[in-house]
Amino acid sequence: MSTLTKPNHIGRKISRIRELRDMKQEALAQALGISQQTISAIENSETIEEERLIEVAKALGVTVEAIKSFSEEGMINYFNTFTDTKDSQVNFGNSNNCTFNPLDKLMETVEENKNLYERLLQSEKEKIEYLEKLLKEK
The missing domain is CATH 1.20.5 (Single alpha-helices involved in coiled-coils or other helix-helix interfaces)
Structure with missing residues (x-):
């Protein structure tokens, strides 16, 4: 199941943000002072305690609201805003010559x-x- 079919699955959103930040479960666990198995359990949970969510958000370098409102479609749209429409090449907003x-x-x-x-x-x-x-x- 993807994030699109279960839009409120906080664990999957945390997992996806962690992956986008190029962070392994072990690194996130170490940042939070918990085990990798606990991170796995969090990422498989549909809900998470608010206090734990705040800690996870801080460790990932994002806001709690960013986790709650995360969507794959939103990320695709965000990265598409960097496309220079004048060129066929993607230059991520760097139009300096x-x-x-x-x-x-x-x-x-x-x-x-x-x-x-x-x-x-x-x-x-x-x-x-x-x-x-x-x-x-x-």
């Missing part, structure tokens, strides 16, 4: 660092010459 060549910027930085190093080296040479001059005078 790079106006410079990153390699050129990197090479500029390398050249700048090289110039700074040469200036530092020249300064150190001048310092050494000055100190040698002072030593010769004494």
Whole structure:
């Protein structure tokens, strides 16, 4: 049975959110300080105590309302909003185009660092010459 046929099955919603967060039952159990078997039992339960639901929501990084109102259709619609209708490619809302060549910027930085190093080296040479001059005078 899917979440669509039993829209109020909190356990399945928790399971699906956990999977979407790329979290294993063991990780969720550890975050809650309970066993993996308890997580399995929670995910198989149609209802859950409010206090436990609050703890689970916090461990999953979502709100209690997000768990209660979770639906597969809602997730599909949410991700479809990121599709750029101008392109056939999905770019997840990133419509920024790079106006410079990153390699050129990197090479500029390398050249700048090289110039700074040469200036530092020249300064150190001048310092050494000055100190040698002072030593010769004494």
